[in-house]
Amino acid sequence: MISVSNVSMRFGAKILFDEVSTGFTEGKRYGLTGPNGAGKSTFMALLSGETEPQKGTVARPKKIGVLSQDHFAFDKFRVLDTVIMGNKRLWTALEERDRIYAKPEMTDADGMKLGELEGIVGEEDGYTAESDAAVLLQGLDIPDDLHGKKMGALQGGQKVRVLLAQALFGHPQALLLDEPTNNLDLDSIHWLKGFLNQYDGVLIVISHDRHFLNSICTHIADIDYETIITYTGAYDDMVVAKTQVRSQIEAQNSQKSKKIAQLNEFIARFSAGTRSSQVQSRRKEVERLQVTELAKSNIQRPFLKFEQKRPSGKHILELEGVTKSYGKTHVIRDFTASVLRGEKIALMGRNGAGKTTLVNALLANSPTVPEAELRKTSGYDGAFLSKGKVVWGHEAAVGYFAQDHRALIQPGMTAFEWLHQWNPAAAHEEIRGLLGQMLFPRDDGDKKTEVLSGGEAARLLFCKLMLQKPNVLVFDEPTNHLDLESINALNIALQRYQGTVLLVSHDEDLVDEVATRIWHFEGDHKITDFKGAYEEYQAVLV
Ligand SMILES: Nc1ncnc2c1ncn2[C@@H]1O[C@H](COP(=O)(O)OP(=O)(O)OP(=O)(O)O)[C@@H](O)[C@H]1O
Numbered sequence: 001m002i003s004v005s006n007v008s009m010r011f012g013a014k015i016l017f018d019e020v021s022t023g024f025t026e027g028k029r030y031g032l033t034g035p036n037g038a039g040k041s042t043f044m045a046l047l048s049g050e051t052e053p054q055k056g057t058v059a060r061p062k063k064i065g066v067l068s069q070d071h072f073a074f075d076k077f078r079v080l081d082t083v084i085m086g087n088k089r090l091w092t093a094l095e096e097r098d099r100i101y102a103k104p105e106m107t108d109a110d111g112m113k114l115g116e117l118e119g120i121v122g123e124e125d126g127y128t129a130e131s132d133a134a135v136l137l138q139g140l141d142i143p144d145d146l147h148g149k150k151m152g153a154l155q156g157g158q159k160v161r162v163l164l165a166q167a168l169f170g171h172p173q174a175l176l177l178d179e180p181t182n183n184l185d186l187d188s189i190h191w192l193k194g195f196l197n198q199y200d201g202v203l204i205v206i207s208h209d210r211h212f213l214n215s216i217c218t219h220i221a222d223i224d225y226e227t228i229i230t231y232t233g234a235y236d237d238m239v240v241a242k243t244q245v246r247s248q249i250e251a252q253n254s255q256k257s258k259k260i261a262q263l264n265e266f267i268a269r270f271s272a273g274t275r276s277s278q279v280q281s282r283r284k285e286v287e288r289l290q291v292t293e294l295a296k297s298n299i300q301r302p303f304l305k306f307e308q309k310r311p312s313g314k315h316i317l318e319l320e321g322v323t324k325s326y327g328k329t330h331v332i333r334d335f336t337a338s339v340l341r342g343e344k345i346a347l348m349g350r351n352g353a354g355k356t357t358l359v360n361a362l363l364a365n366s367p368t369v370p371e372a373e374l375r376k377t378s379g380y381d382g383a384f385l386s387k388g389k390v391v392w393g394h395e396a397a398v399g400y401f402a403q404d405h406r407a408l409i410q411p412g413m414t415a416f417e418w419l420h421q422w423n424p425a426a427a428h429e430e431i432r433g434l435l436g437q438m439l440f441p442r443d444d445g446d447k448k449t450e451v452l453s454g455g456e457a458a459r460l461l462f463c464k465l466m467l468q469k470p471n472v473l474v475f476d477e478p479t480n481h482l483d484l485e486s487i488n489a490l491n492i493a494l495q496r497y498q499g500t501v502l503l504v505s506h507d508e509d510l511v512d513e514v515a516t517r518i519w520h521f522e523g524d525h526k527i528t529d530f531k532g533a534y535e536e537y538q539a540v541l542v
């Protein structure tokens, strides 16, 4: 059981939670929902104890497993170590112990400290940590030969499995997962559903994926107007309940307004006359009848519009015998295609099939995406192509949205400053305008880049592309972290865009509505090039 009492939390003028009290019990599976920036990740940090509430208290079980929203945070660590880090107390003790062992000379104090540390390592099953971790990983389908590798070398689906192993390490009584389906293909999501449905502790999952929430949740805890309301049932049930409550209040309000109008009429008619006591009592009644204020919907729609500074030539991109291998494994083999201006190509296929690899190979050869930008995102090894040629057409100006998009936004500056650097000549009003359009009102533009929520960071990158106005957009899983309204806005903006689009996405609705051509990565380095929409392609497949 996790219980939250009178918790309040605010950042500057923005109140996230005001006197929230709620609870989460074992055996139930909660979805934690709300639009981008509502405070979901912040609330999870309060639950796990990573952040202290400014007011109020949280009572929690001793061991809590957490999967954080940033799936790239452990890229520099070994897979096994990443799992063991799930037990913080143990991991800190192990590190401290290694540090003392590495000293050329040990003091008495060091010796005492070592004794203490050994105690902790023993209590936390440290002597079997590596083998325990390995067993967990095997259970989650991560083969032994990956256990010693760095996290950065794994593809999306595998990474999430390792992070789940981390969360599960040390048998936690509660499991908190922040957007676990980001970066996962449909098969892996299916697997995750099955896995979570068997978990018997307290489970709390943040997700914007309606289908996913519907198939695992027994309850939805929805963040709405500075509080949290828990509904029984899955996501769709919550939406129904919410609209019912709203229309009930609306009906009551309209009755009350009618009554108030009648009373006011009486008051107006007789206030100057002799019936002053009746007027007085009616005035009191009017006061009592105040309509329940319905907060305006917490749903906000960003306005996205991608334009081109200058259109490109007709032949925008040629791929000739493109081949890429890592060591002995071919990921892409002998892929040839030519792309015309205005085509919208969806790159589809399972985790690890090579979509991001191809995107990286294309960008590394592009005139406008600096290599530094590629290096910052993980999994890029700097070697462009093993064989073949990538030729961008005349005047191609490429705009890029990376799968690991956070890495492209340096910390330590404001959102405004970050955006302005991409076009220093732009007027301040233009920058403010763009930020406002993407739901960063005036003060929010002065927010530090490192505190942006997942969805806010994605929106800021879209601002950059709207400022640069490229004529080719290369998007690698842009819908991760976005709420439904933002995904919708992105969908429409991509449909209307006049330039060329290369889009990696597992979001079938988006692909269905945007793509005019499909590159299907079928595994075993086979890519099917289909010139037509997704629906037509599916018809061909059966
Ligand atoms: N330390 C901080 N200082 C100022 N503002 C902050 C800080 N941490 C978070 N915020 C702001 O609080 C709000 C909630 O952030 P949070 O990450 O919890 O949102 P979220 O609901 O998880 O959103 P998303 O769906 O985009 O992941 C955001 O507007 C964020 O910018």
Ligand SMILES: [Mg+2]
Pocket (backbone or CB within 6 Å): 040, 041, 042, 069, 178, 453, 454, 455
């Ligand atoms: Mg979040």
